[in-house]
Amino acid sequence: MAGVAPTDATASDAVGSQPLREVGGRPSVPAYVVEIWRRRHFAAAMPMEEMRAQHMTSVLGNLWHILNPLLLTGVYYLVFGVVLGTDRGVDNFMAFLAIGVFVYHYTQKSVMSGARSVVGNQGLIRSLQFPRAILPLAAVLAQLIAFVPPMLVIFAIALVTGESLAWSWLLLAPLVLAQGVLNLGGSLLFARLTHKVPDMENILPFLFRLAFYGSGVLYSVDRFIASGLGQAVFDLNPLYGYISMARWAIMGDAVSSTALVATAAWTVLALVVGFLYFIAGEQEYANE
């Protein structure tokens, strides 16, 4: 496995064809990636079986992946659309809101379960050797699979509320994949942080609450944010970017080029930083 790294000087005392190598040494990045690829069947089976296991433990099972954001959309529609009237400037508030809530929840659930993946799988880490990044990866994959039915629900809501079917709807699929990369980066980052400082688990929900209000889930940013500075803050939020792009694909709303570039940059940055940060801690994950 990637943990077997060649040692320096003592390689000379090797008698056999295989030299003595350090066990559990720090792996190189390419070796680590290769090892993840070798373990891809396990990485794929874990989220599938996890979802199957979850399905067995509640009456409605995996239906909750749809029901949860659907009910939330209903609640927000009632509070913000009907009572507070933040639907100003939005033609189809129901579809607008549903896309925002579903897309936001996809990232929130992915990163939250990714953050827990290392501290929550100590048994696995202590008994089996495998690249630990598979744990956050599996958590993110599980949420990606779980996001397929909600995607169909988004289409249904859009159709019912009067949007017309268009080829651009298909773009939601690559958008969801790209967002998955952002989720993976965030999961890797917070998985190690949560292992280092367990309190992170309590802090994360507040960070996401903040991101929720800062990503225009509930209202049209153009309408409510007058200053250029305010708009810039939103443009730099990758969650706002993904929500805007999904709305663009389905409802034809405009997306600023700043948001587009910022979202792409955040996605790549999150993956690179998250991955490097996570594997730098590879050897400490079993030391509880």
Place this chain on the structure above:
Amino acid sequence: MSEAPPVTEASAAATTTMLRVDGAHVRYRVHTDRPPTLRERVTGARRAKPTYVEAVRGVTLDVASGDILGIIGGNGAGKSTLMRAMAGLLPPHRGRVVARSRPVLLGVGAALKPQLSGRRNIMLGLLALGMTRAEAEQLAPDVRDFAELDAALDRPLKTYSTGMKARLHFAIATTVAPEILLVDEALSVGDQSFKEKSAARLQELKERAGAVVLVSHSLDEGAETCNRVCWMRDGEIVMDGGPDEVVAAYRKTVPSKKRKKRAR
């Protein structure tokens, strides 16, 4: 890492070092719950620093090809931690472990999911050991036969009796045949007939392996199968030698009451 490379002629040659533990110190992080000092009470800075317990303190050990090394010692002597370090699961913070191929610690329990059926858990367990889906599908029938689950195969794992669970774990874990095999505790489980079967399977694995390290709790069994025994106490090796002499020396330190219990 499940791919245990075949024993090459060179490495099969006598007294080749297969695994070397070099001045290893292994520690793990704990959250202690001692009463706070006055200063901590005032500053409230109490839980900020994690404390570390050093379970293995400077162990040096050479395992040669053909060795079946037993590690004995009381509870908390650091035996299991040393095994984890040898398997690369918990790398030493000082010193190091080198090996000719990746040592594999026998076990799979934590990868299994209680809500899922035995059949699904077999696949999941085999994949967790590093097999491809095709390899796992090929081996699954053997595992099913060996575990003797019969009608329970499609029931959730959580409905299994302790013996059934143990049989399933053992059957999955022993599908890999590593060159350097690590076995923690007596894995032989279940009723008498399964015990014999699992002991035979373990023996087969040991014979195929280039080197074996096992933590044994039953002294008699340990002495029987090992050609060498290490006695650990407080994270250090206090004696290393032939099984008879080491076990005899260790026995002298074990209170007679305990000895009776073990002899039972």
